[in-house]
Amino acid sequence: MTPVTPERAAELLLRDDAATKRLGITLLDVGPGRARMSMLVGEDMANGHRTAHGGLLAAFADSAFAVACNSHGEVTVAAGFSIEFVEPAHAGDELVAEAVEVVRRGRSGVYDVTIRRGETVVATFRGRSRSLGRPISAE
Amino acid sequence: MTPVTPERAAELLLRDDAATKRLGITLLDVGPGRARMSMLVGEDMANGHRTAHGGLLAAFADSAFAVACNSHGEVTVAAGFSIEFVEPAHAGDELVAEAVEVVRRGRSGVYDVTIRRGETVVATFRGRSRSLGRPISAE
Amino acid sequence: MTPVTPERAAELLLRDDAATKRLGITLLDVGPGRARMSMLVGEDMANGHRTAHGGLLAAFADSAFAVACNSHGEVTVAAGFSIEFVEPAHAGDELVAEAVEVVRRGRSGVYDVTIRRGETVVATFRGRSRSLGRPISAE
Amino acid sequence: MTPVTPERAAELLLRDDAATKRLGITLLDVGPGRARMSMLVGEDMANGHRTAHGGLLAAFADSAFAVACNSHGEVTVAAGFSIEFVEPAHAGDELVAEAVEVVRRGRSGVYDVTIRRGETVVATFRGRSRSLGRPISAE
Numbered sequence: 001m002t003p004v005t006p007e008r009a010a011e012l013l014l015r016d017d018a019a020t021k022r023l024g025i026t027l028l029d030v031g032p033g034r035a036r037m038s039m040l041v042g043e044d045m046a047n048g049h050r051t052a053h054g055g056l057l058a059a060f061a062d063s064a065f066a067v068a069c070n071s072h073g074e075v076t077v078a079a080g081f082s083i084e085f086v087e088p089a090h091a092g093d094e095l096v097a098e099a100v101e102v103v104r105r106g107r108s109g110v111y112d113v114t115i116r117r118g119e120t121v122v123a124t125f126r127g128r129s130r131s132l133g134r135p136i137s138a139e
Numbered sequence: 140m141t142p143v144t145p146e147r148a149a150e151l152l153l154r155d156d157a158a159t160k161r162l163g164i165t166l167l168d169v170g171p172g173r174a175r176m177s178m179l180v181g182e183d184m185a186n187g188h189r190t191a192h193g194g195l196l197a198a199f200a201d202s203a204f205a206v207a208c209n210s211h212g213e214v215t216v217a218a219g220f221s222i223e224f225v226e227p228a229h230a231g232d233e234l235v236a237e238a239v240e241v242v243r244r245g246r247s248g249v250y251d252v253t254i255r256r257g258e259t260v261v262a263t264f265r266g267r268s269r270s271l272g273r274p275i276s277a278e
Numbered sequence: 279m280t281p282v283t284p285e286r287a288a289e290l291l292l293r294d295d296a297a298t299k300r301l302g303i304t305l306l307d308v309g310p311g312r313a314r315m316s317m318l319v320g321e322d323m324a325n326g327h328r329t330a331h332g333g334l335l336a337a338f339a340d341s342a343f344a345v346a347c348n349s350h351g352e353v354t355v356a357a358g359f360s361i362e363f364v365e366p367a368h369a370g371d372e373l374v375a376e377a378v379e380v381v382r383r384g385r386s387g388v389y390d391v392t393i394r395r396g397e398t399v400v401a402t403f404r405g406r407s408r409s410l411g412r413p414i415s416a417e
Numbered sequence: 418m419t420p421v422t423p424e425r426a427a428e429l430l431l432r433d434d435a436a437t438k439r440l441g442i443t444l445l446d447v448g449p450g451r452a453r454m455s456m457l458v459g460e461d462m463a464n465g466h467r468t469a470h471g472g473l474l475a476a477f478a479d480s481a482f483a484v485a486c487n488s489h490g491e492v493t494v495a496a497g498f499s500i501e502f503v504e505p506a507h508a509g510d511e512l513v514a515e516a517v518e519v520v521r522r523g524r525s526g527v528y529d530v531t532i533r534r535g536e537t538v539v540a541t542f543r544g545r546s547r548s549l550g551r552p553i554s555a556e
Binding site: 019020053079082083085 | 151154195201202205209
C-alpha cells in the first residue's frame with residue numbers, strides 16, 4: 001500500500017480534530033515533514049494578564065507539529081514538547097505557526113515550530129514525535 | 140503594602156482568564172507556591188487521533204502553573220514550559236492538575252505540574268516563571 | 279531470571295562508566311527508581327565565566343539519572359533531558375544530585391534530578407528514559 | 418565602547434574555559450549568533466553502556482551554545498537547555514556541533530545546536546540564554 005500524500009494525511013487528521021477546529025486554526029500549507037497554519041487570537045484566548053494564554057499558543061504549535069509529523073503517512077503521536085515564550089500576543093493578532101522536521105530516525109522524530117506575528121517571533125516550540133508504525137487511512 | 144493572599148491572587152488572576160474559563164477549568168485548591176485544578180475532557184477537546192489534544196492538556200497544566208506561580212502576590216508570567224505525554228486521555232475523563240513549586244530564586248521560578256486521571260499520571264509538565272516585580276492588585 | 283538488585287545494577291553500570299569516574303562522581307545511595315550521587319567541582323570544571331560549566335553539571339545529573347532509571351534491572355538509556363540553572367556553582371563546591379522517578383509506563387520513564395550545594399538548589403534536571411527491554415547482566 | 422568581535426569574544430571566553438579544554442573541544446568557526454566546534458569522543462567519555470555519555474555530549478553542545486550566545490560581545494550565561502539523543506556516538510567518533518541563533522529579544526535568547534557525525538544527526542540541543550548586560554572585556 002502506498003502511503004497517503006501529505007495533503008491527504010492532513011485532511012484525514014484534521015477532519016476529526018475538534019480541538020484544532022475549535023481554536024479556529026487553518027491549514028495554509030503542508031509538505032513532507034512540514035506544515036504552516038494560522039490562528040486569529042480571539043478575546044476568549046486571553047489569560048489573567050490579558051495576553052494570549054501560553055497554553056493555547058502551545059496548542060496552536062502542537063497542531064502544526066501534528067500535521068507535520070503525520071505528513072509521512074504513518075499514524076504519529078506527540079511524546080512531548082517544550083515551548084519558550086518570546087513576545088506576548090494579544091486579541092486580534094493573526095499568528096502563523098511554521099513546523100519543520102529537524103530529524104527523523106526509526107519511529108522517533110524532532111520538529112521545530114515557530115509562531116510568528118508578521119516578522120516577529122512570538123514563541124519557539126520543539127516537539128518529539130513517535131510513530132505507531134501503521135499507515136494513516138480513511139478508516 | 141502587604142501582598143495579597145494566594146486565594147485572592149488566584150481570584151484576581153482567574154477573574155479575567157477567558158481561556159481557562161473556556162476550557163471549563165475549575166480551581167480546587169491554592170496555597171503558597173501550589174495549586175490544584177480540575178478539567179473535564181470534552182468532545183471538542185479531541186485531536187485527529189480521537190484522544191485529548193496534547194496542546195489542550197498543556198493549556199490545562201499551564202493554568203495550574205499560572206495560579207501557583209502568581210500565588211506569592213507578584214505578577215508572574217510563563218517564560219516557557221515542557222511537557223511529556225505519558226498516557227492518553229479521552230472525552231469524559233475528569234482530570235486533576237497539581238502544581239508545586241520546585242524552586243524560586245530572585246525573579247525566576249520552576250514549577251512541576253502533574254496531570255492525573257484518578258491515580259494514573261496522564262502528563263508531566265515543568266514550567267519556568269518570571270516575576271515582573273510588581274504586586275498583583277485589584278486594579 | 280530475577281532482575282538484579284538496584285545496588286548490583288548500579289555496580290554493573292558504573293563499573294564501565296569512564297565518564298562518570300573521570301568527573302569524580304561517587305554513588306552515595308541507590309534504590310528502586312532513585313539514586314543519590316556526589317561530585318566535587320574541580321578547577322578544571324570551570325567555564326569561561328569562572329563558574330562550573332553547565333554542561334558538566336548536566337553530565338553529573340545525567341549520571342544520577344542513569345543509575346536511577348537502570349535500577350529496575352533493565353538496560354535503560356536516556357532519550358533526552360532538560361536542565362534549568364538556578365544558582366552558579368564554583369570550584370571547591372561539594373554537590374549532591376538526587377534522582378527520583380516521576381513516572382514509568384511501558385518502556386518509557388521520567389526522572390527528576392535536583393543538584394544541591396547544602397540546602398541550596400543549583401540546578402533542576404528532568405530526564406526521559408527508554409528501556410531496551412533486556413535485563414542488565416554481568417556480561 | 419564598541420563591542421568586541423565574535424572572534425575576540427570567543428577567544429576571551431575560551432581562554433579561561435578549563436572544562437571545554439579538558440574535553441578537547443576545538444573552535445572551528447564563529448560569527449554573529451553562531452559557532453561551530455569539534456570534539457573527538459575519547460575512551461574516557463564512555464558511559465556504562467559503552468556509548469558516549471549523554472551528559473558529555475550535552476557539555477559539548479553547551480560549549481558551542483556559549484560561544485554563539487556570547488558572540489554579540491555581552492557577557493551571557495545559560496539559563497537552561499534541553500537535549501534529545503538521536504543516535505549513539507562511540508569512542509573514536511569525530512563530532513561537530515553547530516550552534517545557530519533562533520531568536521534574541523531583550524536580554525533573552527534561544528539557540529539551537531545540532532551535533533553531527535558526518536551527515537548523521539547525533540543529538541539536537543536547544544539552549545536558553547540570558548545576557549548580564551555588560552560587555553565582554555579582556556579584564
